[in-house]
Amino acid sequence: MTATETGHASTNGQGPPGAGHVIDHSTQAILDRMAELHPTGQAPAAIFNDRGIFELEREKVFAKSWLYLGHESEIPEPGDYVLRYLIDDPFIVIRSEDGEIEAMHNHCRHRGMQVCRSEMGNASHFRCPYHGWTYKNDGSLVGVPVQKAAYGDTLDKSELGLLKLANVDTYNGMIFGSLDDDIVPLDEWLGDIRWYLDLFTTRSPGGLQVVGAPQRWIVDVDWKIAGENFIGDSYHTLMTHRSMVELGQAPSDPKYAMYGEQIHVPGKGHGAMCIGAPPGSGLPPMFGYPDDFIERARESIPTPEQYEVAKETRIGLCTVFPSLSIHNPIRRPDTEYEGSIPMMTWRTWNPIGPGKISISSWFLVEKDLSEEFKQLSSWSYLRSFGISGTFEQDDTEIWTHIARNAGTFTGRNQTVNYQMGMELEPDEDWPGPGVAQPVNFTDANLRNFYSRWLEMMTA
Amino acid sequence: MSDDVDAAMRRQYEVEQFLVHEAELLDESRLEEWLGLVTDDVVYQVPVRINREQTGETRVTGVRTDSFHLDENRASLQMRVDRVATGFAWAEEPPSRLRHVIGNVRVAAPGEAVSEHLDLDALGDDDLVVRSNLLVFRSRGDRPEHDLLAAERHDLLRRVDGGFRLARRLVVLDSTVVPTLNLAFFF
Ligand code: FES
Ligand SMILES: [Fe+2]
Numbered sequence: 001m002t003a004t005e006t007g008h009a010s011t012n013g014q015g016p017p018g019a020g021h022v023i024d025h026s027t028q029a030i031l032d033r034m035a036e037l038h039p040t041g042q043a044p045a046a047i048f049n050d051r052g053i054f055e056l057e058r059e060k061v062f063a064k065s066w067l068y069l070g071h072e073s074e075i076p077e078p079g080d081y082v083l084r085y086l087i088d089d090p091f092i093v094i095r096s097e098d099g100e101i102e103a104m105h106n107h108c109r110h111r112g113m114q115v116c117r118s119e120m121g122n123a124s125h126f127r128c129p130y131h132g133w134t135y136k137n138d139g140s141l142v143g144v145p146v147q148k149a150a151y152g153d154t155l156d157k158s159e160l161g162l163l164k165l166a167n168v169d170t171y172n173g174m175i176f177g178s179l180d181d182d183i184v185p186l187d188e189w190l191g192d193i194r195w196y197l198d199l200f201t202t203r204s205p206g207g208l209q210v211v212g213a214p215q216r217w218i219v220d221v222d223w224k225i226a227g228e229n230f231i232g233d234s235y236h237t238l239m240t241h242r243s244m245v246e247l248g249q250a251p252s253d254p255k256y257a258m259y260g261e262q263i264h265v266p267g268k269g270h271g272a273m274c275i276g277a278p279p280g281s282g283l284p285p286m287f288g289y290p291d292d293f294i295e296r297a298r299e300s301i302p303t304p305e306q307y308e309v310a311k312e313t314r315i316g317l318c319t320v321f322p323s324l325s326i327h328n329p330i331r332r333p334d335t336e337y338e339g340s341i342p343m344m345t346w347r348t349w350n351p352i353g354p355g356k357i358s359i360s361s362w363f364l365v366e367k368d369l370s371e372e373f374k375q376l377s378s379w380s381y382l383r384s385f386g387i388s389g390t391f392e393q394d395d396t397e398i399w400t401h402i403a404r405n406a407g408t409f410t411g412r413n414q415t416v417n418y419q420m421g422m423e424l425e426p427d428e429d430w431p432g433p434g435v436a437q438p439v440n441f442t443d444a445n446l447r448n449f450y451s452r453w454l455e456m457m458t459a
Numbered sequence: 460m461s462d463d464v465d466a467a468m469r470r471q472y473e474v475e476q477f478l479v480h481e482a483e484l485l486d487e488s489r490l491e492e493w494l495g496l497v498t499d500d501v502v503y504q505v506p507v508r509i510n511r512e513q514t515g516e517t518r519v520t521g522v523r524t525d526s527f528h529l530d531e532n533r534a535s536l537q538m539r540v541d542r543v544a545t546g547f548a549w550a551e552e553p554p555s556r557l558r559h560v561i562g563n564v565r566v567a568a569p570g571e572a573v574s575e576h577l578d579l580d581a582l583g584d585d586d587l588v589v590r591s592n593l594l595v596f597r598s599r600g601d602r603p604e605h606d607l608l609a610a611e612r613h614d615l616l617r618r619v620d621g622g623f624r625l626a627r628r629l630v631v632l633d634s635t636v637v638p639t640l641n642l643a644f645f646f
Contacts, residue, residue, distance in 0.1 A: 119509040119521070119635070212526025213509050217637040242547035247538065334534040335541075358636060363526070379530065383538065388505075388529045388642035390542055393550035396640045 025412065027052030034454055041419035041443065043450060048222040048416075049355035049407030053457075057351065061322055061456045062087050066167070066176040066189045068324040068348050069093050069103060071364070073173065073209040079122045079137050085350060085358075086179055091165065092116050092126070093175060096138055101170060103177045104139045104162040115162070120213065126162075135162050172201035173208060192433035193270035196263065196318050199310045200328055200344065203289070203297040206368035211378060214347075214360040217387045221399035222406070223323055223349040223357045224453070229395060230317055230325035230347075231271040232262055232445030235420065240394050247335065249390070253278060257440035260315070261427065264445045265434045269321030269452025271445030272434075274313040286311045288330040288340035293369060305431040319445075321452055323349045333379035341373070343381035355403040361386045418443040418450070467568065474566045474589050474616065477623045482559035485645055488551070490540040493645070498617055498626045503531040505610075505630040505646065522576070522631055528642055529630075543643075550643035557644055558596040565590045574613040576629045585618040586626065593630075593646060597639060606639035608632065610646055 025046065030053060033044040047053050069084045070093050081094035083106065090106040092115075106114045113130040116123070125142070127134045134143030139162035144155060167178040169186040171194065176186055183189065190197070201208060219226075229236065234257030237250060244250040260275030277283040286294045294311065301307040310316075316328040328344040347361040363381045365374045385392045405411040421442025430436035437444050477496075484493040497503070505528040511521040531539075542548045567574075567588040574588050582588070590613055597606040615627035630646040 117510065118512045121511065121514075212523050213507050215507055215526070215528055215637070216635065217639065217641075219640045240549070243542045243545040243549075246545040246547060247541055249538070334532060335538045336534040378527075379535070382527055382530050383535050386528070387637060390539060390548075393641040393643045394548065397550040397643075400640055 025050075027056055031454070031458055034450075035458065037415060038447075038450055038454055041422050041447060042415045042417055044412075045406040045414040045416055046412040047406075048225055049403050050412070051354045054351060054354040056457060058087050060459060061453065062351070063179045064183065064456060064459075065180075065322050066169075066178045066183065066186050067322075068320070068346075069168070069175045069177045071173055071208065071210045071346075071362070072101065072170060072175060073207070073367075074120070075101070077122065079124055080120075081116070081123060081137075082120045083116060083118075086165075086177060087350070088352065089179075090114060091177065092162075093168075093177075094123075094137060101168060101175055102139070103165040103168045105164070107163065108133055109141065109160040109162065133160075139164055172197060174201065189268070190270070190320065191268050192265045193268065193272065193318065193320060195306065195433050196272040196274075197320070197326075198302055198306055199274075199313065199316060200318065200326055202301050202306075203286075203310065204293065204366035204368050205296060205300045206366060208344075208364050209367045211363045211365060211374070214362045215387045216358060216360050218352070218356065218358055219396045219400060220356055221396070221403045222355050223351045224449075225399050225402055226349040226357060226359070226395075227319055227323060227325060228446055228449065229399070230327060231319035231449055232264075232273060232440070232443060234260070234262075234273065234275065234440035236395075240398055241391050243394070244384075244390055249332070249335070249384075251278075251281075260313075260440045261430060261436050261438060262440045262442055262445055263430070263432060263434040263436045264448035266448060267452070269449050270319060271448060272318040273316070273440055273445070274309055275315035275317075275440060276312050277314050283314050283330060284340060287314055287316065287328060287342035289342060290369070290373065293366070296368070309432060319449070321449065323351075325349070327385060329384070331380040331384050333376045334383060337376070341376040341380045343377045343384065345381055345385050355407055359387075418446045422447075467566075470566050470568075470587065471564070473623070474587060475564050477616065478561050478564060478589070478591060478614075481625070482561055485559050486557050488543065488554050488557070490543060490645075494536060494540055496623075496625055497533065497536065498619070498624045499533050501531075501533050501536070501626055501628075503529065503536060503625075503628045503645075505529040505632060505642070508632050508635050510635050517575070519631070521635070528632070528637065548643070550641050553599075555644060556596075556598040558594075559646075560594040560596070561591050563590075563592040574629075576613045576631065577615055577627055582615065583617065587616045587618075587623075589614045589616055595644070595646060597644065608634065608637070608639060608646075612646065 030046045067086055070082050074082050075095045078095055078097045081092050084091055084093050091103040092106050093103045106116050108115050108128040110133050113128050115126040115128045123137050132145040136142050141157040141160045165177045166181045241250050245252050259278045262273050264271040298307055314330045318326040326346050330340045330342050333341055344364045350358045352358050365377050424437050427436040427438040507523045507526040509521040543551050593610045593612050595608045611631045613629040616623040617626045
């Protein structure tokens with residue numbers, strides 16, 4: 001087929017991009033190009049900044065996925081709640097009086113006012129500020145002002161409780177919800193990525209705690225570009241984070257990413273990276289957590305294989321399709337600190353427009369670590385990742401320009417490249433599930449991520 | 460004028476001169492010079508802010524004491540400054556056009572506590588607690604859009620060698636969701 005027949009521009013880089021070509025920018029044409037390019041390890045840039053793609057993603061991907069809502073430790077007591085968004089819908093994620101976790105649409109059944117406007121707290125009731133309909137914290141409508149005079153006996157309160165998400169479930173304390181009533185169970189959705197989530201969530205018998213409230217900020221980037229970076233892009237570290245390499249805060253050995261495994265879960269889009277230590281680096285085991293912690297982990301991590309993998313990991317990453325990423329690297333709280341203090345951050349990349357996301361970034365730490373360790377770990381986090389992180393600052397700066405280029409007149413006709421490591425054979429000796437590559441210089445996780453994306457978008 | 464008014468005016472003048480000088484250094488990204496204005500034991504914090512109803516006395520709600528956007532000591536500030544100096548800190552290379560506009564400078568009389576956010580145990584006899592309002596304008600790239608952040612700063616200024624040094628800064632942002640792509644600059 002010629003370029004004109006398939007409706008896309010020359011991608012050989014030989015001439016001015018897009019010049020002289022008639023390009024079909026319909027959502028369908030972009031998806032057709034994606035379907036054609038994907039097997040070759042490429043994608044059309046237009047998927048990163050296009051209104052039609054954005055609208056379709058909300059409908060086909062986000063409304064049909066299990067999405068991360070929060071962590072159980074954020075709402076430990078009955079009546080504790082946090083406000084969280086699924087796409088742009090506000091939900092009250094609450095622990096009920098009998099300890100169950102529920103998510104209720106923050107949307108009054110009378111005329112649609114938000115019944116809760118505090119982002120976290122503890123409540124027995126939510127009273128709508130418009131006309132005063134009052135709901136118990138289980139969502140049932142219990143009070144309608146002057147009901148008799150206003151409605152006589154025509155109003156059936158039992159039909160007018162706050163709408164609840166049919167699907168809310170947890171895995172190791174992680175709360176997920178889905179707008180899709182027919183979605184597969186959470187366990188099935190997560191599949192083999194659970195083995196890797198365990199590495200971050202089961203290391204301590206006391207469990208994890210989210211500390212405080214998340215940082216939230218807005219970045220002009222597509223959610224997939226952010227997720228990409230956390231699912232399988234060790235390649236960017238040396239250049240994007242060169243300032244930190246120069247300061248001795250990131251490894252200068254370009255082969256660093258060779259010492260680690262990149263794993264993806266076929267058909268599900270999820271991926272993980274377990275980056276180890278190059279010979280002679282002298283890095284302590286298991287991210288640099290304290291010795292007694294590592295001993296306790298031996299008991300609480302489900303299997304000996306997982307324990308061994310966790311022990312060999314110094315930088316861990318995990319992305320649950322579509323929009324939750326976990327990062328757990330060995331770090332230092334500041335340049336003067338002798339030794340290593342790991343940190344862990346979980347974040348969601350929530351699309352709020354074409355080429356625009358809202359990031360929520362949480363800091364987590366195991367409850368049974370010392371207060372001193374928690375403090376140091378929070379500094380390791382704040383000074384490397386999150387809105388002011390000396391690493392993440394440069395990621396967000398770069399991502400915005402990619403998203404911008406993906407929306408320009410000819411830039412949207414370009415392709416992006418995910419061809420690294422296409423010839424690699426999987427590592428058959430890897431003890432964990434999924435498809436593993438013995439190096440991180442590969443785009444295998446990204447190709448798998450986009451396979452899932454394409455499958456959902458065209459379903 | 461009474462001696463009291465005279466002394467207060469003098470304090471106000473000295474503090475404002477210091478804050479304006481500091482803002483100039485931050486606007487022009489003369490960060491090594493700016494670091495010269497902070498003490499070795501400096502604590503520099505920007506707490507996360509959330510939307511909350513009034514629960515206690517104050518209507519200034521949702522200022523977290525357990526989560527931060529920045530929580531810095533001297534060494535970590537130095538790391539951030541050194542990072543920009545490498546020339547590879549893309550978040551500020553090319554540099555943003557920054558404008559710090561300070562107003563409503565409130566200087567407490569010595570011994571008078573005016574900030575519920577600062578740990579005043581650290582307050583020495585000559586130290587001053589200063590609150591100021593701040594607008595930071597940030598323009599990046601070749602587009603007209605800009606980011607605008609508003610905050611109240613709670614500072615503890617220490618007198619050192621006839622001048623001031625910044626010993627504490629707590630920046631109470633007026634945003635919950637922060638409207639800029641990163642905090643690669645100082646308030
Ligand atoms: S909209 Fe809630 S009571 Fe009317
Ligand atoms: Fe990065």
